[in-house]
Amino acid sequence: MTAPTINALVSPEGSLEILSNHEVNLLKDKSEGGLYQLFRQCALAVLNTGAVTDDCQDLMQTYADFDIRLIPQPRGLKLELINAPAHAFVDDEMLLAIREHLFSVLRDIVYTHSTPKFAGILKGNGPEDLTNMVFHILRNARALKTGRQPDLVVCWGGHSISHEEYQYSKEVGHQLGLRELSICTGCGPGAMKGPMKGATIGHAKQRVKNGRYIGITEPGIIGAEAPNPIVNELIIMPDIEKRLEAFVRCGHGVIVFPGGVGTAEEILYLLGILLHPDNADLPFPVVFTGRKENAEYFEMIDKFIRTALGDEAAKKYEIIIDDPVLVAQTMKKGLKDVETFRRAMQDAYYFNWMLKIDPVFQMPFEPDHENMLALELHRDQPVHLIAANLRKAFSGIVAGNVKDGGIRKVQEKGPFEITGDPSLIKPLEAMLEQFVANNRMKLPGSSAYRPSYRIISTAA
Incomplete structure (x- = not known):
C-alpha cells in the first residue's frame, strides 16, 4: 500500500532563514562528503512527527521517492518538498510545529557540519x-x-x-x-x-x-x-x-x-x-x-x-x-x-x-x-x-x-x-x-x- 504524499514549497519558521553559497552546496552534495543524504534522512523523520514506528529502514523505503531541494529566494530561501508524507499537512498547509522542526534540522546540520572550527572536533x-x-x-x-x-x-x-x-x-x-x-x-x-x-x-x-x-x-x-x-x-x-x-x-x-x-x-x-x-x-x-x-x-x-x-x-x-x-x-x-x-x-x-x-x-x-x-x-x-x-x-x-x-x-x-x-x-x-x-x-x-x-x- 502506497502512503499518500504531497508536493510543497515551505518557507522558514523559527530557526534559519539564510544560507551561504558554501552551505547550500554542501546540502545539495550527494557524495560521501556532502550533507544531502543526512539532511534528507532527518527531514523525512521530522515530517513523520507523531508517526508510530521504530524502523528507520521501513520509513526510508515507504518514502523512497521523497526528495528535498533548496530554492534560493531574493529574501532568503525556501524548501521544495517532493513526495512528502501527506500527514505533515492540513489542507495543503504544513503543520507549524513540523515546519519548525524541519528548519531546526537545517539549522543544526548546517551549524555542525559547515563551521570550520567543528571539523576537527567531529573526528575526535x-x-x-x-x-x-x-x-x-x-x-x-x-x-x-x-x-x-x-x-x-x-x-x-x-x-x-x-x-x-x-x-x-x-x-x-x-x-x-x-x-x-x-x-x-x-x-x-x-x-x-x-x-x-x-x-x-x-x-x-x-x-x-x-x-x-x-x-x-x-x-x-x-x-x-x-x-x-x-x-x-x-x-x-x-x-x-x-x-x-x-x-x-x-x-x-x-x-x-x-x-x-x-x-x-x-x-x-x-x-x-x-x-x-x-x-x-x-x-x-x-x-x-x-x-x-x-x-x-x-x-x-x-x-x-x-x-x-x-x-x-x-x-x-x-x-x-x-x-x-x-x-x-x-x-x-x-x-x-x-x-x-x-x-x-x-x-x-x-x-x-x-x-x-x-x-x-x-x-x-x-x-x-x-x-x-x-x-x-x-x-x-x-x-x-x-x-x-x-x-x-x-x-x-x-x-x-x-x-x-x-x-x-x-x-x-x-x-x-x-x-x-x-x-x-x-x-x-x-x-x-x-x-x-x-x-x-x-x-x-x-x-x-x-x-x-x-x-x-x-x-x-
Missing part, C-alpha cells in the same frame, strides 16, 4: 573541545536560557512501553507541570512523549506560558524515533555521545521510566559520570519510577547496577514506585539543591560546567562487529570504565535494533558478538532476556524481535 579531540562543541550547538539552537531558575527535568524511558506505563509517565509529567517544571526527553514516543503531554496540562492549569518541551536527538536515531508532536524545541546533536552530554549539561535532574537497552545505556552513562570522584559533592537528583507493576523491573535494574558497579552507584538514585506526586516533589526539592549549589559556586544555571565527564564517555563509539567484540567487559578497571564499556555494549545493541547503519551491519554479518568476564556478562545476558520477554526491544504490534546481538559465554 580533547574533552574541553567536545564540551565546548555541545555548548555552542545548544547556544546556537537558543536552548540555553538565562534568567531562569533550574527547572529542566530530563525524562528517559522506553519508546516501546504499554499503554498503562505511558499513562503513568503522563501523570508524572502532569505533576511536574503543576510545579512549573519543564521537560526534556529524547523527543520520541512512549516515555519520551508521556511526560511532555502531562506537563502541557499542568502548565495550562498554572497558566505557564513559557513551558519548555525540549527534544534532543541525533541523526542515527531520529528515523526510528521521530519527534512527538509536543516537542517545541528540537535539537539534533551530531552523535549519541554528544546527545547524552547535552542532556546532563542543560538538564538539572533526571527521571527514568521503564525502558529497554536505550534506557539502560542512558542509565550507565549517567551513573558512570556521577561516580567520578570530582562529582561526589555535585547535586544531581535522579529518580527511577514506574507503576506498582514495574517494581520488579526496577528491582532487576537495581540488582544489575549493584552487581556491575557496586552499592556506591545505587546511592546516586532513588526508586519511587507508583507515586507521581512524590516523584515531582522529590525532583522539585532536588532542583532547589541544584540552585543553591550553583549559586554558591557561581556556576551557570543553564549549563552544567562543573560536571566532570571523563573523555571515555565523550569519544564516539562506532558499533561494528570488531568494536563490539573488543569491548573491555572485565573487573580489572575503575568502576566508571566498567560503566563506560557496558554503555557501549548497550549502544551497539540499540544501533543493531533501530539505526540504519547498525541494522545493515547485522544484516550483512549477523548479530554483534559480546563477550567478557562472566560476572558481568551473565547479569547482562539475563537483563537482555528480560527486555526481550517483556517486549521492550520493539514497538508493540511490530514484527517479532530478532536479536541484534549474541552473548558469548566464557569459562569463569
